[in-house]
Amino acid sequence: MNNLTLAQGHPATVQHLASAYTTIKTTELGITHVILVIFAISFTNFINMLWKKRNFLLFAKSAKCYPVPQAANRFPMPWSLNRKYEVYKGVLRGNLFDNHFRRMHEKYSNTHAIVSAFTGQQKGINTIEPENFKSVLGTNFDDYKRSKYRLLAAAPMMPPGILTLDGHEWSHWRSLIRTQFTRKNFDANIADSERHMQLTFKAFGPVNADGWTGEVNLMDHVYRLSMDTVTQFLFGHSAETQSAKLIRLGLLPAPSSAQPFDLDNFAETFAVAAYYVGHRIKLSNMYFLLDSLAYRRACRSLRRMTSAYISSTLSRSNPKGTTPTSADADNAGTSVITSLFASGATLEDITTQVTHLLVAGMDTSSATLGWIFAVLAEHPEKYAKLRGEVVSVFGTEESRLAEFDLERLKTWLDGREPVAVRKGARVQLGVYLAHRRKDIWGEDAEEFRPERWEGRRRGWDFTPFSGGPQICIGQGYSVAQLSFAIARIVMRYDRIEKVEGANNLKQGWQSVLTPAEGVRLRMHLAEGSKPLEV
């Protein structure tokens, strides 16, 4: 009362007190309401969850499903932060599959369930069972979808496209793109592939009086090689990132005609954006935690450059620089871009799909080449054997026996019970560990023994390119392209050795498993190798 009296002479204060009083009243009511609503929602959700769990268990029983072991959750945390910590620790230490996932499979069998520590609900299935790969990727393909977090994590670099979409949209782009992955297109590019190899050899640097190069970090060079060959294939003309670097280092003269953009920068910008995307996808529903201005800037400039690159491809036969038409696409020759353009896709759409193709083809190809030579450097006898086979089919640089074409490159190379999966659960197919199972591959499964392939047919036990309707579109192309690159390197260099102190087999993570510290080698020029043509 005293307060009220005092406040009468001070309208502002009165008003203030009055509103404070009303606020208290409203807040009391509001909080009660809010608590009731939260309680009602939580209770409904809880009952709903119990109901679904019951239905799921009944379904599992009626379908005679195998009661999969459940991975224990020792330190349960919301959003499975404890598991994410384990996964990410493995990513950073370079032993993701050999440590965390291997331990899980050893402890809880080839197929086990991840369940919520709070509700007991199945959240995911981890499997290294080829039969399950077949089921998810092949037989029951329509029952599964890609993780929405992959789409969200990658979106700033690449809006939805062939690598992240499902259903009709995915099959639309897949059917348009796959028409270009033909043998004819590979063979048509072989002369350019040779030129890219010559540039790569130049990048390896000169040899000393004994025929040895200095230290070569193979990953730098094969990254650019992959970028140049993949873009050659997609665009019909290459991004020339290897030449761009050689020009920067003063090892090649600058080109007379202006480029549509800084090609050297293209490779670097792509690498930054792809690095973020690879790690964001690994973070799954926590993808947003990894972000930065550098990432956003890289995504924007990559898009600008890719779009300029596509326009320049389409305008090659249209020097006036007017908006490209489908006639320009026809004149520019056949490539993924021209065929997409001819199908009526917009520049925006083509830019998106091409970015997906670059992401799909770049790190995969360069990591494969890197690993192959990292392992070969540890096994000189296998390198010699491989070189012997290449030389017996194709000859040496000095005396060629045969030209490289797809046919010859190909010739040269030549869980059992059902498991119930809850709708919405995430199924992880552990390809890395499945490829190292001793019961499938024998006691020497961990050893580098390429001879194991002799007379062996590939099935769902070997799925580096995935399988089923979403199998890698670039499989045939990349096996041929990589075989060509391997054959050309071993043809030119008869020995390789790792430099002292190099840790070439340490695993790191890009968008795929990749040599964490690069592949540091010295290479010995074979007798009779010809001088470079570039």
Ligand code: HEM
């Ligand atoms: C050694 C090289 C390569 C490996 C190991 C590889 C592996 C794979 C794998 C495992 C997938 C399935 C990804 C998933 O859906 O989760 C895939 C899909 C794909 N790959 Fe490759 N890839 C390689 C090279 C390439 C190249 C060079 C290109 C094209 C230039 C390419 C284009 C694609 C595309 C477009 C898809 C998506 C297919 C679809 O969803 O329909 N790949 N690849």
